[in-house]
Amino acid sequence: MNYRDGFRRMEAAGHFRRRLADHGRQLAREGRVVRLMEVCGSHTMAIARYAIRDFLPAGIRLVSGPGCPVCVTDPGYLDAAIELADRGVIVSTFGDMVRVPGSRSTLAQARAEGGRVEVCYSPMSALELARNHPASEVVFLAVGFETTVAPVIAMLDAAVSQGIGNLSLLTAFKRIPPALAALISDPGIRIDGLLCPAHVSAIIGADAYLPFAETHGVACVVAGFEPLDILLGLDGLLQQYLSGKARVDNQYARVVKPGGNRQALALMDRYLLPGDASWRGLGTIPASALNLRPEFSRFDAGNRHGLILQPGRLNPGCLCGEILKGKLAPEECPLFGGACHPDRPLGPCMVSSEGNCAAAFRYGGKVGMASGVCA
Amino acid sequence: MCLAVPMQLVAVEENGMGVVEQDGIRFGVGLMLVESPAIGDYLLVHAGYAIEKLDTAEADARLALFRSLAEIARQETGAEVTLVAPPRPPGKDP
């Protein structure tokens, strides 16, 4: 059995096209416009890739949110990582981080100047590096949302039990629910419904969104990343919105449980504590970080290498912050496609494979449209 | 960063590792984050670790729903419904 093609075989999409058109007509009759946000960068990419916006009638606006971990990371974090590479530490990182601009430079530049920057697909590689280079210090750039936090902490747990002493994490872990809470309570941003992330939810569980539906009246659907999953999710959000009854629908129950992955959450809890974090565009959000507990501070690269993390400098022309809040579309950035291009990105949203600007550039669609698009 | 495609577990090794297969390609994954993984399970893999198991009964039910929606659409329109564009090829690959 193949659990991929069936979710992409799109004969069923005709059904959703008609449903969405019906919802669009009802919205037009009532003179309403609905703003739905897809939170997760992988959704943003899938929506662009499968041209899902072509399904949306006028009146249904789909805006992209802050769900690209690289994009929301402060440039000061990159500055610290670059400093480590300059000092001769082996820096192990996911590929996306290498070209993200810090205040002055990038990890790619640090590497060109002789720094040791190793790109990996899995944090397991950092453990191997540490094991194979016992005389060197290895730092893993621990950036990501809950989905990524779990694997990184599984790796750290292995390092602890194997007594690996030359490995540490430069953490910039972020939690999705506090960011959503910040967005929803921002009076400058209207969000009627949330297309909740698939794999973040696999870790934290569908119940994590209950406060948004119950307290804020925002429709929530947890949806998978396949095109039919996304269409079903959008249909579900519209049904909730039009009926005036917000709740949390879990349309990805084949993976997501109400309480999430308890084994992963327990492991994360053993090593990590929530703390405040600064998000590009969103500012400081309480309890939105996950930091190493004090008893594990020897694995904290900041501590271990005496780094003082300072807020970095953004390229002043880059509008990533507004785009991550769904206030602007990438095409509305004057630098989009010109001065800022995937070959010479000025901001993280153009670098990351999940970035809103990169998605808009690659697929030429209107991604994160603040002003909506109709088919 | 997320791979949406579930992969089947074909071997469980010591140290919490296992081997998954998709389209004939096999690779190693960490199994520490899922409860009692068993050969034959479909796993969602992220950054080299299985992060959750696929509930195949749920997945089959959903596939059946999509099949029946496709069938209804076919009957209503009397013809094959337009296929949604296959993944758009990245125009300008970075």
Ligand code: SF4
């Ligand atoms: S196009 Fe480039 S400069 Fe403009 S917001 Fe996006 S990443 Fe920033």
